[in-house]
Amino acid sequence: MAQNVVVVGCGVVGAAIAYTLSQNSQLNITVLDQQLPARASTGAALGVLMGVISHKKGNALQMRLRSIQQYNEWIPQLEAATGRPILYNRQGLLNLCFEGEDLTTWQALATLREQQGHTLNLLNCAELSNRYPFLNLARVIGAVHAPSDRQVDPAALTLGLVEAARQRGVTFHWEAAVNDIQVAADNGSGHAVRVKTSAQPFPCDWLVIAAGLGSTPLTQALQQGVEIRPVLGQAARVKLPEPLSLSDFPAISGEDTHLVPLGGNQYWVGATVEMPTGDALLEASELVWKQVWQRAIAFCPALEQATVLQQWSGLRPRPVGRPAPIIERLPGYDNVILASGHYRNGIVLAPATAEKVQQMIQADALLGV
Numbered sequence: 001m002a003q004n005v006v007v008v009g010c011g012v013v014g015a016a017i018a019y020t021l022s023q024n025s026q027l028n029i030t031v032l033d034q035q036l037p038a039r040a041s042t043g044a045a046l047g048v049l050m051g052v053i054s055h056k057k058g059n060a061l062q063m064r065l066r067s068i069q070q071y072n073e074w075i076p077q078l079e080a081a082t083g084r085p086i087l088y089n090r091q092g093l094l095n096l097c098f099e100g101e102d103l104t105t106w107q108a109l110a111t112l113r114e115q116q117g118h119t120l121n122l123l124n125c126a127e128l129s130n131r132y133p134f135l136n137l138a139r140v141i142g143a144v145h146a147p148s149d150r151q152v153d154p155a156a157l158t159l160g161l162v163e164a165a166r167q168r169g170v171t172f173h174w175e176a177a178v179n180d181i182q183v184a185a186d187n188g189s190g191h192a193v194r195v196k197t198s199a200q201p202f203p204c205d206w207l208v209i210a211a212g213l214g215s216t217p218l219t220q221a222l223q224q225g226v227e228i229r230p231v232l233g234q235a236a237r238v239k240l241p242e243p244l245s246l247s248d249f250p251a252i253s254g255e256d257t258h259l260v261p262l263g264g265n266q267y268w269v270g271a272t273v274e275m276p277t278g279d280a281l282l283e284a285s286e287l288v289w290k291q292v293w294q295r296a297i298a299f300c301p302a303l304e305q306a307t308v309l310q311q312w313s314g315l316r317p318r319p320v321g322r323p324a325p326i327i328e329r330l331p332g333y334d335n336v337i338l339a340s341g342h343y344r345n346g347i348v349l350a351p352a353t354a355e356k357v358q359q360m361i362q363a364d365a366l367l368g369v
């Protein structure tokens with residue numbers, strides 16, 4: 001018999017879960033979001049997908065690499081299914097290295113990645129100025145380029161996942177805030193039976209909480225509070241009088257500041273990382289934004305001529321006292337899965353997160369639970 005899966009939250013994580021689970025015709029999937037899709041953290045993100053270029057190891061690295069591999073397949077599938085293009089930069093990622101940085105760390109990482117079967121190229125300043133003449137290399141001592149890493153437009157991606165999942169039978173409800181979860185006790189462990197919005201109840205065999213910052217109150221309602229707090233990020237979309245280059249080039253990072261080419265003469269620049277202090281409300285700091293903007297101008301001086309078309313801030317969901325992300329069964333419950341708290345890496349980790357959720361649900365189906 002078909003099982004009802006209710007996913008709460010339709011940022012990139014909830015949408016990726018819905019799309020992945022929709023391959024299974026035995027699952028009846030409903031996604032609920034209190035607003036429209038991709039409006040929270042996902043709508044603010046720059047979509048930089050750091051895999052080979054990241055210093056991660058073990059499972060954290062594997063999840064990133066698996067996700068990027070999955071995106072290489074998903075993007076053409078979603079474009080074909082929806083008829084809408086999704087900005088997906090296949091030029092890799094370029095990270096600039098500055099005076100004072102130890103290049104041997106990058107050399108060691110490049111050697112390790114080669115042993116693992118991946119490519120990470122070190123570029124000297126002559127190669128950099130030849131390939132990317134618009135860069136100011138005054139303080140730059142070299143760069144690393146990961147040709148297989150990517151960048152994607154997070155909102156277009158999420159909307160594509162929603163549309164393609166809908167075509168495969170997933171039901172979406174917008175402006176449907178979950179305000180109650182009804183629970184039954186089953187063999188000593190809790191079991192979510194129904195999720196309620198103000199409009200209607202939704203019966204569930206599985207409940208997946210992918211609500212980003214909204215996951216904290218939902219887990220508290222289940223007496224298993226998981227604390228996830230916001231870290232603010234500011235970014236901007238800018239337009240230059242002329243494109244920086246006539247050929248495609250990768251998203252470029254310098255001192256944790258990204259320059260993302262959007263096509264034509266438009267670019268994203270960002271993002272700040274602003275931590276909460278105490279219980280004070282997190283507000284975007286003009287000073288911190290200026291620091292990021294100045295760092296971008298320092299390596300790409302043409303930005304001084306830019307017109308800012310749009311500037312925004314978003315809140316990254318960061319777990320408190322434990323590493324990001326959280327992908328696990330909620331303790332005390334046999335059918336509640338938490339897929340949340342992806343902090344700075346929700347876009348790059350969404351496909352691998354969805355795969356893990358799928359494995360948890362399928363493992364139980366095989367065991368006949």
Ligand SMILES: Cc1cc2nc3c(=O)[nH]c(=O)nc-3n(C[C@H](O)[C@H](O)[C@H](O)COP(=O)(O)OP(=O)(O)OC[C@H]3O[C@@H](n4cnc5c(N)ncnc54)[C@H](O)[C@@H]3O)c2cc1C
Binds near residue numbers: 009038044211346347
């Ligand atoms: C400026 C900025 C830049 C970033 N850049 C990158 C990047 O380059 N690469 C990267 O990988 N990551 C990046 N991130 C991080 C990334 O955006 C997040 O990790 C990711 O979007 C988290 O996705 P999510 O689906 O878990 O959460 P969200 O996108 O926040 O979605 C959660 C959803 O749950 C809904 N919800 C909450 N509570 C309820 C409820 N009770 N009922 C119904 N719905 C509910 C919300 O409305 C929301 O739509 C960036 C973030 C910011 C702010």
